[in-house]
Amino acid sequence: MADANVARMRLIIGNKNYSSWSLRPWLLLRALEIPFEEEALSFNDPSFGARVRRFSPAGKVPVLVDGDFAVWDSLAIVEYLAEKFPDHGIWPEERLARARARSISAEMHAGFPNLRARLPMNCEFRQSNIALELSVQREIARIVELWTDCRSQFGASGPFLFGAFTAADAYYAPVVRRFLDHDVALPNVARRYANSVDELPAMRDWISAALAEHDFVPSDEPYREPPGERH
Secondary structure, three states: OOOHHHHOEEEEEOOOOOOHHHHHHHHHHHHOOOOOEEEEOOOOOOOHHHHHHOOOOOOOOOEEEEOOEEEEOHHHHHHHHHHHOOOOOOOOOOHHHHHHHHHHHHHHHHOOHHHHHHOOOOOOOOOOOOOOOHHHHHHHHHHHHHHHHHHHHHOOOOOEOEEEOOHHHHHHHHHHHHHHHOOOOOOHHHHHHHHHHHOOHHHHHHHHHHHHHOOOOHHHOOOOOOHHHOO
């Protein structure tokens, strides 16, 4: 019988088409087979903020609700899960690998503003041959560097950054989507890693659900013609 505390966990997320922050804990939970319930809220819902603030004063997704306790911010959620499920491999087992995984996840959590702005996550959108500013190119190069270093130092036992799938891979999953959807050129090591993340069954499930939403946020769809202006 499933643990009652596990069964009551609920993850509140935004639109799967856009919400990179929601993808991280969702993918981690699904890939590591930790049971949870999903509550998806539309960014287009006028009551979105009020509904999220029932659980989080920050008014942003994702939020993990465990019984009558809420945890918000994706990195805080990951750490909460790591403590609650110490045997699920949320972080690498080896101390140095675990420290590196936390370092690169924190770097992603707080950094890469130019990449985020220029290559937003949008699962139903494809674009090629984009001229990228130097600031974006530098951030892409840094991500390729850290992926390559992790694969070289810690990834011998499997296809992910630290061999087995961990929170670090969940943290870079939205970057994988950005790179693939915008046809960013990657060297072989980074391309193979990106493909491994993209081929995860949990990732495929997220993308399928994102493509089925048809719930478009105008500010995130600069190339989509509004319905009233179609000819």
